[in-house]
Amino acid sequence: DDGSITTTSATWSFTTNYAPDNPINPSPPDEADLASSSTTTLSTYVDDDGDSLITNFYLDGAQKCSSSSVTSGTRISCDVAVTPGNSYSWYATAEDQCGAVTTSSTWNFDILTTIKNSLQFDGNLKFDGNLRFDQGG
Helix, strand or coil, rough: CCCCCCCCCCHHHHCCCCCCCEEEEEEEEHHHHHHCCCEEEEEEEECCCEEEEEEEECCCCCEEEEEEECCCCCCCEEEEEECCCCEEEEEEEEEECCCCCECCCCCCECCCCCCCCCCCCCCCCCCCCCCCCCCCE
């Protein structure tokens, strides 16, 4: 005996938390041109590894919606106010119960302006290869 004492503990195990997957499959998709409207719905799929998540949507850098207890692997949506003729950028974040956060890519879309003019047709139609709109009567 050399006088040393050895003590052995129980075997310990642990698992690490993985950050949520980046939100994917955006709607509207990147660089979309959307019909004239005062609202649109942003949506994306989030993490699919079983975590309960908090998802936030940002439009032009400002948080617009937050959803808690989102089931992983589901599509989450957010309705936002928009103005015809404007361009927007948006992204989403996903945060799990351990505080791990991931951020999607930034996606862009445009809201088109609807042109409302009356069209008068006299029964004759001729196309010379040019198209123009006259503002007059």
